[in-house]
Amino acid sequence: MQSFGVPQGMRDILIDESSRRTILQQKLLNYIQSCGFSRIETPLFEYYELFSGGISTVDDESIIKTIDRDGRVAVLRPDMTIPAARVVATKLKEQQKPLKLFYMGNVYRADRKDPEARREFCQVGAEIYGCSGKWLDLEIIGMAKGSFREAGISNYKIDIGHVGITKGIFEEITLPEEKKEYIINLVSRKNLVELEMEVSALPIESRYKEIICKLPRFFGKPEDVFRNINEIITNETVEKSVGYLRDVYEKCTDMGLSSNLIVDAGMTGNMKYYTGLIFKAYAQGIGNAVISGGRYDNLLEIPGTNSTAAGFAIYVDSMLEAAEENIMQQENKLLVIFGDTRFNEALDYSERLRRDGAIVNLINTDDILDLEQYCRQYGYGKVKIFAERDDKNVEDSYSERQSG
């Protein structure tokens, strides 16, 4: 027989995982909606040009491309922020700002460095356009905190940085653009070994060499980082960015986030995209960031937004993994079995319970071969039987059993 697989990096999400995932998604969507955000949905395919020119946080080679019938290149969207910005810049351009949008959807990335890796990611995210100053940043950090609370995750860290720090440091340094990009990439990948080797050979002042090598290690508890931060302040851009970051940190502390906060002065992110504060959030025991976000003013030059924009995206599967025990299947699940003559009675009973919020699965007695196994596989804790009236062997019964 032919075997049916799925393409590289894709996977099916089955019964149990899918239902827990749905519960988490609902919680996150409800929470973001309760913050006054409006939902948008954009297509899975977008034109390639939208993501080209280096503005995407996903590198060009990782984008999955297809060719449309008219010969244009359409891609599976590698992120949701740029499509959302496209909508804001076009169809919602007359809308009064501030504009707060949220979305849920899959994004696709085929990491060229790791061909075996997963390529399909579900994201729930929110974007704010046209708010002033740092309130924008504080609102998304506050919502990241709220999202962890909704998922029942208490052991998490929010790691904040500012792209202006690295940008400012490299402003002072005269190097070919390509070389700069390469060095900044080593800083952001925290490849301390290669960085030290590369930097030691650069024709720049030793003061800068020291600072660049220090940068990837310049993270930790906010108090510690800010105590020593003067060591890396080389010009006004850096100083301003540091000041901004410190201000955000202080306001986060007021929001009750202090023990969950890490400051990373060497965090960079895509410089063509991010323009200010950036952050990532981690959960204990999960090897990837669960949330990432930041400030991306002037992306696609969105009209009438004060040109400010910020947002964040939650990687639903990473968050689900972190929330493992906290996201339970609904417990109120009942299996109703009916004999042929008692369908209406059983249906009335089921509908009544469904209206009260229970999950009720109605099945004819002839269709169930092994009741025990069925309950185990689908997690039914309770069974109600409407037996055939002339069947002397089976009586009406209601039983509660161990589910799972």
Place this chain on the structure above:
Amino acid sequence: MIKMLKIAIAKGRVAEKVSELLLDTVDYRNIIDLSSRKLIFTNKDKEVVFFLAKPSDVPVYVGSGAADVGIVGKDILMEVRSQTYEILDLKICRCRMVLAGPSEKEQARPIVRKIATKYPRISTEYFNSKSESVEIIKLDGSIELAPLMGLSDAIVDIVESGKTLKENGLIVYENICDITARMIVNRVSYKMKNKSINTFASAISTSFGGGGTNAQSIVMG
């Protein structure tokens, strides 16, 4: 388990050297016992778990977060790309990645077309960087055999002393790069378990001397 620092070490030469280095540390001595057949060595007091893995699996464990820290040769890191931070050069297990082949009298390096190697990715990138067109043949061991048996013109492999090459009548044509053992860390662990990672990095890097600059400058968190 979740609070423990999980350290993956590449089996073989790297594991031997690392366990020697650890003998000179205060906190991590006598945890690993290579003479036993065990793969996992736990010390609850020091909150550390060492485990031995196949070298090419080390970046996989660290990339996924199943291990917080990994110690493995640079050759593996170049071949098996992973999204990890490379934070320390341990300067042990030093060797070279080379292009080698049969010795010819007239020219130092004949034109090569077929390359046998355990490292297809490194080989491909090397010849791409030189704009040479070659065919890469992936083998799993005893690479020296390939040119002798006529499977390839040359090989890309790591050499330490060059003894094996010499015994098989092969010479080094070109050096590709130097290789040492590196310490890699998971990106999230580096933030979440920064303190214990730095403690371990400082311990192991002062014990071989000359690593003081690294240990000193890891001060944050």
